[in-house]
Amino acid sequence: MKSSLSTGKSLFLLLLSSLLVLNAFAQDSRKIINLNKDWSFQKGTNSTVERINLPHTWNAFDVMDDTPGYYRGIGTYKKKLVLKPEWKNKKLYLYFEGANQVTEVFVNGKKLGSHIGGYTGFRIPLSGLKFNGTDEVSVKVDNSYNENIAPLTADFTFFGGLYRNVSLMVLATAHFDDNQYGSKGVFVRGENVSQTNAEVLVNGNLVNHGVAKKIIVTSVLTNANGKKINEVKFLTSAKANQTIAFQLPKIQVVNPILWSPDHPYLYQTTTKLIDYQTGKVVDEVKTTVGLRFFSFDVAKGFFLNSKPCKLIGASRHQDFAGMGNAVPVDLQVKDVELLKDMGGNFLRVAHYPQDQAILDACDRLGILASVEIPIVNEITESVAFTANCKVMQLEMIKQNYNHPSVIIWAYMNEVLLRMRHADNAERKQQYLNNIEKLAQELEDLTRKTDPTRYTLMSNHGDVNGYIKAGLVKIPMLVGWNLYQGWYGGKSEDFGPNLDKIHQQIPDKPILVTEFGADVDPRIHAFAPVRFDKSLEYGMLYHQIYIKDILKRPFIVGAAVWNLADFNSETREETMPHVNNKGLLTLDREPKNTFFLYKASLQTKPFLKIGDGSWKLRSGVANVNENKVIQLVQVISNTDTVELFANGQSLGRKAVVESTSNWNFPFKDGVNQIKAVAISKGIKIEDNAIINFVVQPFNFKDGQEFKQLNILLGSQRQFIDQQKQEVWLPNKTYENGSWGSIGGEIFKPKGNSRQSYGSDKNIKGTTNDPIYQTQLIGLDAYQLAVPKGKYEVTLHFSELVGTGASNLPYNLDSLIATNKEVPEQRIFDVFLNDKQVIEGLNLSATYGVANAVQKKFECVVTDDKGIKLVFKNIKGKAVLNALQIKQIK
Template identity: 55%
Template structure:
């Protein structure tokens, strides 16, 4: 298992230990201090360890080969030392994210509770403080609870106190901290145009003591340079309790409009001022962006009266080997990567995320939608409904003032795996409950924020969602479409878009998800569905982008996903990781990311792709001292010229933003340069040339071959390249007899999608040649090291069909006895090999030996069936001398 990168670990410690003090507010009646350091943590009945926040207890166990991960109680404790100056103040603990049920105790007394993993909550703690050696305890629990969403999903439900924790100290009179985790100030722009704008500010103020206090509420709008452009002062007579006060500013002329090209931010500073002393009692600051927008069912999306195609991605919050406990700098970097890609939209999915995300969207000009985690299924209980409504309220109020947000969403693929499939009358009742919940959430959203749109996201079962009525409720219908991946062909995607426009002519639409798995270690020159190759993902995304960009009624599309993310129940080529990201889980760009830059860049763009594939290999073309392989360049230019070691390979015209050449790679270093006008890119490719025939002049060193495969695999740890197999050719190498393994269910037609135990190199073992008779190497005399790789792909534990496999109709596996002998050059090597019995199902087996080749006989490995069909998954040969 990989260890956390030292640089990332340093970032964690830095952000955890650093006390962040809000300098603008220190003399303004409030103080905020980070409490991310000096915590003690233990699981229920577990040992105590010292940790910093952000922290999760699932950063490692979600990646192992053991099914499941710890879902239970985790206890955090910390001392809090406040001096006398805090007495008489209002003291709060601010939690940005605790998964998923939280109890907060101060000095052993319950101070507050919260339900839900993904929204902020604020706990008042003044009544419980001793102001000397106070102890804070947070009891977090990520257990399954049928009354709390999400219930099931294609992502991991990490536990822990995984976002920043802050101590907030205010005067007794302050902007309310009881408004669902918000700042207590809510800003709208009732009227905006290029010439004038108005601002309405609703301020919620708390005054705990009896009597009347005279204050002024001063609200000032500052431009990006810090100049006051408008202000309003309101005299208030505060009485005991909470009250909301409304101010209207209608005097802002020629506002600078906010847009992705010009994300101009104003700042609204709200102050409560003591009338007698003129002292600032409390102060908060919020962003303000002037923009207006609309969705049109025929013409798409408009921002500030200009058409804008929304193209971007969805995002999950976890990071490589850190789980969801992601440091601030890495959070912000995700939005920078989306912006650098050319994206203008972020679907914050499938839950509200760290406040830094929307702050970055405001600052960088990324439009956004946010949603609560009602995913796949619901519970028909009053408690589940109440929790969902509360989550929606918290999400809206906490993020209300972000100009980047244009959509509030509340459901995702909720009919994907409906309950009661064997009881249709009961299922109709279940559907009715789903529809009722959707309507309640939509009504609540429109009431809380009439200025934005509502969105409900469906998977591609058009008829089902239409019949249940879920296409009628939201203002925008979102579709998660995977034609050509989970089902159908890529060409079906455009047909679906046209059907929506015809049958739901009054409903604006967004393509809220689309994508194909793209394991950056897998490449193919013959890409096919389910091979997980980068090349298939490139073709897939080209089809989808072309279809969306050519249809005005499609308001936009969000690639699934910005980056790979953890999904513990997944197996496949990289177990526990969903590989559909445009970036790896460590945020390295894939070729698909470069493709999006080519489609979306406003400036000339040219990029040689294959960023992860600079160590190549292949068999020489006939007796030539080179091997021709395709190489692609992503560009928004009309044509590109390619050079190999200074020699031109010609000019190619870009087709769907890709130029491709067959490059005759030579053994060793190959300098590749792409040029178009003043634009160029250059890489060096180290190529290992394999001889066409072993008798050729090209020196043979070693070879790694995948059986039953048409894809290459890059073993990044050992810097080895695995090649596709070939049938035996005289004078060369290859298999004799058999056919590629075809999978054991109706969905997967390429290899196996099972987790191979005992290896991190699952793709080596997920394909095989079934019924193989012989494998031959016609190598010259010498000493060789031979390695054979096996795994039994049929049988083992029967697992539930996972929800994300949209047409995952498993055939029942027919498990047959498989026993065979293996002989090398006529000498027995393995007798009565029974992989399932001897090693276990889906378990990596590697057998290595040395061979002396004499008298020009080469190497012949024979597979002799005793019961069933022999198999071979992979083979390696290395010349010793």
């Protein structure tokens, strides 16, 4: 029922109630008690019981090991509840901010409730309590695969556990209520907002679990300084166990201060329930309010408060290095602060609702946001799947409704990526029809629940497929996840592809909801190519994308995939189990790509030596030289930059697409780099210290030799950050120098992504790039090192095959099941004419994709140096990497 002030009697009662409130000093409002400390936890039924604190996940570490898969099952959490006797007449609830993904809650052995879905909060009412110190809450959480719960599959890890805060809510018998969808039960929004006027609407639900009583509902709007602007209230009668929907009169605001990224001004409403008889405040909810109005135009883009505003920022996953998704609030808020520091104004909260602290930070910092539920890749055509998706959508909307930063609700991502029934045209069409039906139902539900925001679906690059499936016509906005120049094609194809999509769908505003390229910060390449994972390729890729996005007004917004690296257990590649497309690392260290966006988006002067984080470098000098010329990149939004090499100016260069590139003369040892720019009469500078190891072209007797690390079959450098070692790409042997003799670079068959090397997870190492490239069929490797004693380490890994076992392979079985057959290669290795390896059979002895090291010592007494000779017995010999150290 709805209550209103429509009669003179109501007005009289309202005035009387106001007097009661003014004279009332008693308050009996809600208490929220954090329960994160001192839980016991048991994984499955056979593991030991641990003492833990929340937030907690049982998958923080098993997702990073070399064993495929991670624990998906049941975890049980238990905790003693110490309840105060004075709470016996209160309504008690447990509030879970997030538990993945099916949760059952018991108190004293009695099941009190359950929840489906891993990314939204929920409330469980407590009953049957003893209040004598023996009450125990038990929470069973299950992250097993469930075909009726989204997400079914995705390029991220489904961490299990109580990974967000848990609280005890102590409420009066009459309180604001949303037991069904986990919100606070009070919803606030701005309406009819303009530069000169605005209205604030407050509505919600209250419940009275006690005796019938009269209740005053009041809401006060204050400005950012706490000054009262206006107040509205009404009186209602609530019977015992009655739930009442209420809507307060509109609060008028004259000359509102509008919320925007540049000025995220927040008002606040304090909404109370007051017992009419006693004057006690029995419940209170505070809500921040941002007054803004916005629209999307298919040709001109996004407008906020009547001003054009290009939405540009990043998507975000919620996990952190070593923590999984059980991340403290302060680290989560830091992500939003980093996005703001980057110059971004848009956060795609993907692919699921995240901690309320994220959107609180967006409200405070002025970041516009899109939030979505985790329907990713595919759906299940069941009544239960549809019902669960609808509940997720309602929970997402109602729990995040009061955030002014949220402008978009979304509900599907790349839903055609894993197409079912591809071999049955009729059944496939039925599946597509069911996806369309679910999308339309979610669209209708969203618009009905919150008509003030826009709706969005994000699709992968199969534009014609989504158009044909009828999915493009359903949402108000269409997002495209585009990776030209990464998963296929060239980066230069991106802009023309945007134009083509706009022509195909001229009536829908377009966002680029994903784009990115893997950047492993340990890898560098001076001739970068697609899928080499180098920082340099990532920079070139993003420069093209930034330019093409910014110059097209019909692209209303764009979100880099991703703000930070994130865990994806099924990925292999150079850093197994991590998607490296982040602008920040998994532990939130910025990459050069982060600084590129900072230079492109920030308005205040910015200057950064892009290779400042590349503090250890190496290279090979030219003949008779003792220095190495290598690229140094300066990232800036100024017009020109001057660079200094060890105190000497290299001159000034223009900044083009936020970078200036320099041929820097590195000497052996410590190198000082300084970049200077003048912007608006203000001098800004950045400094970096680089330790450089110059490897001479020719080694001479008497010359100090320390170490040489070589990647065979590679065109990239690799930095072992733990050992502080630089691995250089191989070169062909030249007289008096070092290099390979014979052999060809390993190139994977049937892999359109990579031009060389493997993307397999190499087990037994965290330095996978050392083993992911190789030379095949090499005859020898020669190094004209000075006289002395050396340690020679050969690094091997078989890169062809399934990698499923390190036992001898049953080739007939592999062939019969059409699996990748490992190479049958057997070879000997001789070191300075001495046989050091006999009949090495990598696949039979060690299996596929395992790191193998063979270490030997030798003494060089003449000018011939070190020579390794490979003799084939069967197939072709391989070598992945080589390490030479002089032994003192």
